[in-house]
Amino acid sequence: MPKLYHHSYRIDIASLLLPWFYRYGRALPWRVLNNPDPYHVWLSEMMLQQTTVATVKKYFETFINRWPTVHDLAGATLDQVLHAWQGLGYYARARNLHACAVKVVQSYQGQFPTTVDALEGLPGIGPYSASAIAAIAFQQPASVVDTNIERVVARLFALTVSPPKLRQDARTIMNDLVPTKRPGDFVQALMDLGAMICTPRQPTCLDCPLSQVCQARQHGMVEAYPIKIAKSAIPKKYGVVFWLQQQESKAVLLRRRPLKGLLAGMIEIPSTPWRTEAWVQHHEIFDYAPVKLNWHHIPGSIRHRFTHFDLELQVVSANIKDQHITTLNQEFWCLPQYFNQQAFPTLMKKVIKIVNQTLLE
DNA sequence: GAGACGTGGGG
DNA sequence: TCCCCAAGTCT
Structure with missing residues (x-):
């Protein structure tokens, strides 16, 4: 005292x-x-x-x-x-x-x-x-x-x-x-x-x-006052997002995140894992793609700062004719007009925004 | 006890 | 642009 x-x-x-x-x-x-x-x-x-x-x-x-x-x-x-x-x-x-x-x-x-x-x-x-x-x-x-x-x-x-x-x-x-x-x-x-x-x-x-x-x-x-503690630098992580859209219906593939951890239970667009090494090798990226297709890179990137790391996301997109792919565990299709019903974290809203800007051009 | 866990606003 | 920070909790 x-x-x-x-x-x-x-x-x-x-x-x-x-x-x-x-x-x-x-x-x-x-x-x-x-x-x-x-x-x-x-x-x-x-x-x-x-x-x-x-x-x-x-x-x-x-x-x-x-x-x-x-x-x-x-x-x-x-x-x-x-x-x-x-x-x-x-x-x-x-x-x-x-x-x-x-x-x-x-x-x-x-x-x-x-x-x-x-x-x-x-x-x-x-x-x-x-x-x-x-x-x-x-x-x-x-x-x-x-x-x-x-x-x-x-x-x-x-x-x-x-x-x-x-x-x-x-x-x-x-x-x-x-x-x-x-x-x-x-x-x-x-x-x-x-x-x-x-x-x-x-x-x-x-x-x-x-x-x-x-x-x-x-x-x-x-x-x-009060005495402050020096904060250590936070790491930077990278990921690649897969924007997959059905050609006819325009439905987009989404998935629910696990109920524990970052953005628990929230909806996201499928992506590679987020890691500290940048994603460069194509075969490495597309091992994580929801389906084997001809993916196109969308220009620009999303930068997002979480509390304990910085994230930079690239986006690749592809169209698929029908609902050929078997949706995995947490994946599902959603029409863009129903996006407002999804529990998107702000990060995913940034992804959607950059995709919309590109596809509208 | 230290690290994980989001986001937006102010300087 | 970058850094700090905001009525903390959980593991």
Whole structure:
């Protein structure tokens, strides 16, 4: 525990922070002053994991309009949920979201549990989300720490430990800071402060209600906190996509990805494996082709950055007279006018776009 | 504990 | 263009 940390900050911080929050805090679709719907709180927290507020807003509205209650969501198919989640990323969240809804209905009569421990036992809910839901939806003084609060706390107390130790230290401090009165407002206020004022770069300390008690500010070193870890370079991978289209019907061959791993359960256009060596040898590429045909290279390429590698895809295309080929395990044909029903990740939308540009010329 | 896991926006 | 980063979780 930092030496300069005092218990009295509990009062100081809340009394400084809450007036600022009630005046400048963000209006968000899932945020209401009193008695928020736990389903809304939970749904927003799942979507907000590693995802910006601006992006989440659209998806949140779509989901609650389509599935107004956790019962409705539990009654949806996984495929429907994956489709609605397309473009939002981290697709394991969509699988966990559906599994969690089912479990809440089956094991909790459709009522979310109210304790941190019980919440953390649900799919997709980890330490952060369990605490956040408990505090915001159920008014529990839970120790909520996300990257925003972690950064704010690191600066307030000039914490020099590096993650992941910082996360634990921040949790300990937040456990003391969080008030029993309106804890949900308090943690949301800290998150808004981190998102609007105490930002990673160029924080606007002149507008900060806590600047008077901020130790990093007193040292003139605000941006030095929290300590950052140097990131290693990410590898580059290559793949070749096979755009196979029926001559008459114009149906395109698609397939579903495995239910585990990258883009799990999402729909893709068949391709070679993605590997770190570029694909040069034709025979090597076409060993992976869904059918032996005369493939034509489509000009241009798709570059896509995932969290842990860069991907460059080339596209080859071919037409096939009839549905001669036996579709393998996860392959199926789809007419382009029904593409909007497929759960395509953004990467595949890029592929479709480049193909359309070429074929329309 | 470290790596896997998406995407879009800002500087 | 490139790098950083965003209300983390799971294995």
